[in-house]
Amino acid sequence: MLKKMKQQPSVLDAHRRTLIRGAGGVALLSAVGHPVAQTKLSPLKIVCGYAAGGTVDQLSRQVASKMQLEYTHSVIVDNKPGALGQLAISQVKMQPTDGNTILASPMPLLSLFPHVYKSLPYDPVADFVILTAATRAPYAYAVGRMVPVSVRSVKDYWAWVKTDSKHATVAVAGVLPQLICLMMSKISGVEMVPAMYRGGQLAALDALAGNVPAMVASLGDIKPHLGEGKLRLLALASDNRNPSVPEVPTFAEQGISDMDVSAYTSFFVRAGTSSEIVERHSTALRAALAQKDVIDALGRLAMEVVPADPKESTEILKKDSEKWAAFVKRIGYAPT
Template identity: 35%
Template sequence: MKRRNFIRTVAGSGAGLLGLGAGLGIAMPASAQGSSMDLARIITGFAAGGTSDAVCRRLAVRLTGDYAKSVVVENRTGAGGQIAIQALKGLAADGSWILQTPMSMLGIYPHIYKQLRYDGLKDVTPVSLACTFDFGFAVGPSVPDSVKTVPQFLAWAKQDQTRAAFGSPAAGSVPHFIGVLLGRSANVDMRHIAYRGTQPAILDMIGGQIPAVSGPVGDFLPHLATGKCRILATSGSTRTKFTPTVATLREQGLKDMVFSEWFGIFLPPGAEAAVVTRLHAALKPALASQDVVSGLAGFGLEAASSTPAELASRLREDHERWGQVVRTIGFTADS
């Protein structure tokens, strides 16, 4: 009896161990696969060589290895960044497809496009901030040297309506709205001239074709040394480290004129919490690494990370705020 009991006990234990071994046999490959997938893709809606592309490529280098054996950047350009976000909806939410996009495509576009093919809040899964940046309002050689602040520029422009004009990188962009709001603050009808990017606008400003440009601070930095471009104000809550001697719009008496932009990292809709957590864990040290921080600084960008919840909250707040701004200005992409 004792011998039979011993055999049954060992047999039962063996079955349990086999079951446990089978379980471990399944779990171990999954865990190994989770530590480093074969391929991950970072999608951007903008062309190679631009600011958004530069952020993606620096992150791709840092994510290669631990997160995925290979991380590549896909530039799905078109419709001002809309194509990339539209594509995200149909992609696998397993962490192998990652979207990097500026806030505007999610927080502003839903208010200016009547037939947008995605929901800026529901069709993305927030993971982390990537970077932040402020805007600048700059003037060229057609504006007298005596004009040193934005209020002085507005007073100068008010004297002659032909002077009341500014360029921006695109209609419906944050710089576009900043210029309009500046004009309204002083009852000046500021004529907006939309360009395909900030650099063409700056070149026209330096050439004297337009008096001023509203755009990301980083886009002005290469031109400041020429003396033909000077930033009158920046748009952040505090002075940016890239132009520490330039006062903010708030400091110049425009207290409600505080605007900044950010790039965020997202997964397709429906991504599970474990997938989000894994990507976030890889992004946080990448965004804190010196090569990424210094690399983005060259574009006037400040590397920054956040929790998924913080990014979701920030997106909702910006979505609501820019909805109010767009309604106030009365702009639509079809106008």
């Protein structure tokens, strides 16, 4: 079962809000080629369940800056880190069904969590409608300055951990990185000890400072901290290498199977929101994601843009749930 872990202190303001103001008037066009909106909507709020500076936050700000140019007067990105991302979900669940509040969240919170917890404060199917799948990114395994430079692979790291159990602590941000640690424990026979953080950036800062030897987070959260004397990547938890770090092998390339856990980050609204608003929001989001500067910016964060309409995204969500059900079963524990 998942272990209850002590929450690490945040080094950033846990409830930072930023009002993104736009200028200019370039019309956004949808992925299917028609104008997003002829009249601007009321101000929108995008609620993000993670600290400012992380990949979900940066994705939210990228699309917000584009949507407000033509689609709406302003977009507030509201960071609500806490409860493994569920604080933001709970807040959006309580909002009116007018479509003015959008949730930006890793898809696993709606596709994975039902397979991990017996009860949740929300129903992924009954409470939310997906607007677009948005992006997909791999998770990565990195080590910091505590780890000798002779440790150059995951199996090297496991051997190093066996020399001293104090080396087994791994900084994680969210349930999925925690599950990756549990899977590594199962495969290696070495008990990894996950330490939970409110965001991947916060975990990276502690790994950089030498407070923890290793971390698991999305590749985008780790990338800014790579370099000599900083973090080193040992493996990607994906089915292939990432073009932004082509030299980094996958777990599979190192002879470690069952570690393809790339995850989507998506946008949602309350169930009960009108189909017209759902379609308009989805079209505006996909239009923003289709712009080259957004694709390039997200690519630097190792996020692949994979926009899909609500119908396609619903099918992606369903298949994602099936994938995580199988992953959880392989680890070998029942929901808690």
